[in-house]
Amino acid sequence: MSRKKIRFGIIGLGLMGREFASAVARWCHLKTAAPQPELAAVCDTQPAALDWFKEHVPGLALATTDYRALLAAPDVDAVYCAVPHNLHAELYTAILDAGKHLLGEKPFGMDQPANAAILDAVRAHPELVVRCSSEFPYFPACKRLVEWLRAGRYGRLIEVRSGFHHSSDMDPQKPINWKRIAALNGAYGCMGDLGLHTQHVPFRLGWQPRSVYADLQKLVERRPDGKGGSVPCDTWDNALLLCQALDPRTGAPFSLHFETRRMAPGATNTWYLEVYGTAGSAKFSTADAKALYLLEGAGPEQGWTRVETGSQSFLPSITGGIFEFGFSDAFQQMIGAFCEEFADGGSQHPFGNVTPAETALSHALLTAALASHETRRSVEVP
Numbered sequence: 001m002s003r004k005k006i007r008f009g010i011i012g013l014g015l016m017g018r019e020f021a022s023a024v025a026r027w028c029h030l031k032t033a034a035p036q037p038e039l040a041a042v043c044d045t046q047p048a049a050l051d052w053f054k055e056h057v058p059g060l061a062l063a064t065t066d067y068r069a070l071l072a073a074p075d076v077d078a079v080y081c082a083v084p085h086n087l088h089a090e091l092y093t094a095i096l097d098a099g100k101h102l103l104g105e106k107p108f109g110m111d112q113p114a115n116a117a118i119l120d121a122v123r124a125h126p127e128l129v130v131r132c133s134s135e136f137p138y139f140p141a142c143k144r145l146v147e148w149l150r151a152g153r154y155g156r157l158i159e160v161r162s163g164f165h166h167s168s169d170m171d172p173q174k175p176i177n178w179k180r181i182a183a184l185n186g187a188y189g190c191m192g193d194l195g196l197h198t199q200h201v202p203f204r205l206g207w208q209p210r211s212v213y214a215d216l217q218k219l220v221e222r223r224p225d226g227k228g229g230s231v232p233c234d235t236w237d238n239a240l241l242l243c244q245a246l247d248p249r250t251g252a253p254f255s256l257h258f259e260t261r262r263m264a265p266g267a268t269n270t271w272y273l274e275v276y277g278t279a280g281s282a283k284f285s286t287a288d289a290k291a292l293y294l295l296e297g298a299g300p301e302q303g304w305t306r307v308e309t310g311s312q313s314f315l316p317s318i319t320g321g322i323f324e325f326g327f328s329d330a331f332q333q334m335i336g337a338f339c340e341e342f343a344d345g346g347s348q349h350p351f352g353n354v355t356p357a358e359t360a361l362s363h364a365l366l367t368a369a370l371a372s373h374e375t376r377r378s379v380e381v382p
C-alpha cells in the first residue's frame with residue numbers, strides 16, 4: 001500500500017455501496033492527514049449495478065460480477081463490503097483470507113455462528129484492519145454528547161435509551177425485499193438491521209448488558225412479491241430490549257433500553273441516544289440533528305437547554321462552522337475514522353469504528369434477546 005492512499009474495492013453496489021463511492025469522491029471535504037481512500041474496483045452480481053459506477057467513477061480499474069476477481073486484484077488494499085446478511089460470513093472471511101483490510105457492514109454475520117466464523121478469520125489475520133460500519137456517532141451533536149458522557153457529567157446513571165426508528169414498512173403494500181426475509185436477513189430481523197447502530201456508543205462507553213428482557217413484534221405477516229402475488233414477511237418488525245448494565249465509571253447498575261423499530265409511525269431514519277443521570281441528563285436525536293439537549297443540576301425545577309452544534313465532527317471539514325450536517329457527512333466521517341487506522345503511528349481518532357469484539361458483544365445480546373422473547377423471561381447476556 002502506498003503511504004498516502006488506500007485503494008478500496010466495494011463489494012455490493014446497492015444503497016450503501018453508492019453512498020461509499022460518493023463519500024470517497026468528495027474527500028477534499030475533510031481536512032485530515034490520514035491516508036486518502038481511492039476507489040479501485042467494484043463488484044456486484046447484478047451487471048446493471050455496475051453501470052452507475054462506470055458512469056460516475058473516473059479511472060475505475062475493475063468492475064466485475066465475481067467477488068473473487070476483485071479479491072485477486074493486487075491494487076486493492078481494502079474492501080468495503082455491503083451485501084445481504086446471509087453472505088457476510090462467506091465474503092468477509094474470503095476478503096480477510098485474500099489479505100485485504102475490511103470495513104464490513106452490520107450485523108457482521110447473519111447470526112452468532114456466522115459472526116464467530118468471521119472473528120476466527122480476524123484473529124488469523126492480526127495484520128489487517130477490520131471494522132464494522134456505524135455512522136451516527138459522528139454527528140457533531142452526538143460527538144458533543146460523547147464528550148459530555150466521558151466527562152462523567154451525569155453523576156450516577158438512572159437510565160439510557162438508545163434507539164433507531166424507521167417507518168417505511170408502515171406501508172403494507174411495500175414489496176418484499178431481502179431485508180424482510182429471515183433466510184436472507186437473519187432471525188434477528190430488525191435487531192440485526194438496526195441494532196449495532198444503537199449499541200456503538202453504549203458499548204464503547206463500557207455499558208455492557210448483563211441481562212436482557214426482549215419484546216419483539218411481527219406486525220405485517222405478508223407483503224406483495226412485486227409480481228402480483230404475496231409472500232410471507234417473516235422477520236421481526238420491532239424490538240424493545242430492556243437490559244440491566246453496570247456503569248464502569250461508578251460500578252452502579254442502571255437500565256439500558258435498546259429500541260429498534262421498522263414500524264415507528266412518523267420516523268424516517270431517527271437515531272437517538274438519551275442518557276438520564278442523578279447529576280445531569282443529555283439527549284440527541286437525528287430528528288433534530290443540530291441540537292444537543294442538556295439538563296444539569298439538581299433541584300425541584302428541571303429544565304432542558306437546547307444547544308445548536310454546527311457542522312464540525314471529529315475530523316475537521318471545509319464546511320462553515322454554523323452550517324448543517326447530514327447522513328452523508330456522518331458516513332464520510334465514519335470512513336475517515338477507518339482511514340485514520342492507517343495513519344503513521346496508529347489512529348489517534350477519539351471515537352473509532354465498531355470493532356470486531358463489539359460485534360461479538362452485539363451478537364451475544366441479540367441471541368439472548370431471541371431466547372428472552374421465546375421464554376418470556378429475562379436472560380443473562382454471556
Ligand SMILES: NC(=O)c1ccc[n+]([C@@H]2O[C@H](COP(=O)([O-])OP(=O)(O)OC[C@H]3O[C@@H](n4cnc5c(N)ncnc54)[C@H](O)[C@@H]3O)[C@@H](O)[C@H]2O)c1
Nearest residue numbers: 012013014015016017043044045046049082083105106133
Ligand atoms: N450503515 C448503514 O447505515 C446501513 C444502511 C443500510 C444497510 N446497511 C447494511 O449494508 C449491507 C447492504 O445493505 P444495502 O441496503 O446496501 O442492500 P442493497 O440490497 O441495496 O444492496 C446489496 C447489493 O449486494 C449485491 N450482492 C448480492 N450478492 C452479492 C455477491 N455475492 N457479490 C456481490 N454483490 C452481491 C446485490 O446485488 C445488491 O446490489 C447490509 O449489511 C445492511 O445491513 C447499512
